[in-house]
Amino acid sequence: MKHVISAVCVRCGAEHEAVPNVTTCPKCGGILDIKYDYSYIKKQLTKEQLTQRKEYSMWRYREFLPVAEEGNYPKLRVGWSPLYKADRLAEKIGIKTLYIKDDGINPTASMKDRASAMAVAKAYEAGADTIACSSTGNAASSLAGNAAAAGYKTFIFVPERAPKGKVSQLMIFGATVISVQGTYEDTFRLSAEAIDRWGWYNRNAAINPYLMEGKKTVSLEIAEQLDFQMPDYVAISVGDGCSIAGVWKGLKDLYEAGFIDRLPKLISVQASGCYPINRAARTNTPLEPMEENTIADSIAVGVPRNPDKAISAILESNGVTVEVSDEEILAAMRLLGRTCGVFGEPAGVTGTAGVKKAVELGLIPKDSSVVSIVTGNGLKDVNNAIKAAGEPIHIPPQMDLLLEAFAKSGGPQ
């Protein structure tokens, strides 16, 4: 892989060889970042060549990814999610130009598929036959699905509070699921011990630097779908910090390779019940843990695993931080559904809720252009959809009663 130089520690700066199973910095324990040779990449791929490709998945960007050119790519079709111009939503929010990137249409219905597909590709390079992680959410289901499609075994550790529906997804994909009677911390520790003992490939986002490289493909797609005319802002919900860091990495890659000539600013959106990354970025203070008090479970992360890269990304981009309440998240679910036909889970629509809030607070100018990434499908969390959705009209099957109900609700007569 001539285009990959090394894996650099974001904390101490030490450079390490980017072997397939590289984890955190052996010197200081910091998280690593994959470093590329952009002048080499430039020679390998032009914008024109890229746009002629017929591979419509995240692997169309292989020159920007830490995989061999003729790699054994996983089987599920991850990526190339639609980017919708959302004029009616833009009008409602009061912003000039808005695009919605619906990443909930990925194979296991979240943006995490991009990271998990990368994990599977690297597990192949590492010669592993088994991949493991501890998680209760989209990371787990995307790993289980992508690994199953490629023929890998998975061991997934979940705390016993994990919702049955999510566990059923894992079981359907044939993961060996260990439900740990304890806290998430207990679960993580047991998983770490097991990974160590059996030498499984480690898919934990704060440990494995390749996962972010998968996630960054969302930015590469946004750029190509906009014909490389970048928006003023890219908004995304933030939990453990890996996704926003991935978004920024993708944007910087494109800039370094000369594919785009300006970098958007990031809008980092967290729940007002849990915003440790935003607080640290805004006040320029070290990260302090917070309580996890929000319905948006995928971003309810009081002790984020990747704050360094996330905070750097927000600051480097000269970005905006904004928090939204659970009510604003539920309202965004309705808004996206009603104006765009896009059904997101609470954490999935939090970015869009943040765009609305940022306009209201005057944090971004009304004549801005914004891309808002919806990170997960609403079918993953039907209970909260019910909370957001409201009640239908209940009547016996009689036209006179329908007319009466319509009269009350402002329907047709």
Place this chain on the structure above:
Amino acid sequence: MKHVISAVCVRCGAEHEAVPNVTTCPKCGGILDIKYDYSYIKKQLTKEQLTQRKEYSMWRYREFLPVAEEGNYPKLRVGWSPLYKADRLAEKIGIKTLYIKDDGINPTASMKDRASAMAVAKAYEAGADTIACSSTGNAASSLAGNAAAAGYKTFIFVPERAPKGKVSQLMIFGATVISVQGTYEDTFRLSAEAIDRWGWYNRNAAINPYLMEGKKTVSLEIAEQLDFQMPDYVAISVGDGCSIAGVWKGLKDLYEAGFIDRLPKLISVQASGCYPINRAARTNTPLEPMEENTIADSIAVGVPRNPDKAISAILESNGVTVEVSDEEILAAMRLLGRTCGVFGEPAGVTGTAGVKKAVELGLIPKDSSVVSIVTGNGLKDVNNAIKAAGEPIHIPPQMDLLLEAFAKSGGPQ
């Protein structure tokens, strides 16, 4: 629209003008079928031109669709779902070649999006601003989503037994949902009266002949994705009969236009608790209603609305009919998840369960090639996924207990 000749009654053969809001035959009440001028289509589009297109959605086939060339296509990106070569599943089933077409990745997570997108396109041509239907399932959610994205109002009539989760999807998409305290028949009648009264555009699959034209795009895609080398069989689950009829229409279109040189046979799969279409096709007797006794709710249709076209399709293709039990459906959910990373709802995987059964029963030769369409995403029905999935390993966070559990379950040591 020079390529559309008329709307022909499948019962009495009368030809009618294919206006955008055409419904059933005014002469006999039979369902209509859109008739094309294939020699005109051939002149407009070659295989080579088609494969160069960059529009990766169902609208890439516009020459084969009853829409104006420069039509106002709906906004959601429907279609161009992945076709996976499923070697490990083929081996488990004992068949030479198997492909899985995962239509559950559509915007509202089912194949019905193809029909609803077409309904929205035709509503536009009809000058309507409101679309209505009665349904509890995927037809309703796909209509609500596709209509919302395009800015149309929807009125959707559901019987009060409709599951809350599905109703919440409709409400999120902003449909006016009328929950009718009565049977499905009561609900349908009230919807018909309302559609009549207010002149809404009618999206009921047994009434509106255009919906099948949307569904047929799944076959056009399968053909193109296989480089127009057709398989021996195409398998699909059958409920009201519209989907299998659509699949057959698409195949015949391609054959008539010279894009493919042979027609696959259909494998029509129903639940053993409800198979009125298969029974009628197999015994060549008029359709008789049946009880609706299966977990696969989307195909639990005792009185199918489109039996004529479905039965013709099965017979014309010299097809195979097969029924599967609920246990076989749940087993197919696990099989697809574990070998392909594809998570289907019960009705979604029924086609694949049928392929397995057909091999077991010797209804199709083991050296056949088969495409099996998965029609809907498993996240739509988490309760049945839990039934199918099995239980995880439950332990306290201790390595010795993990080892003990693995020893029992045949895990690593």
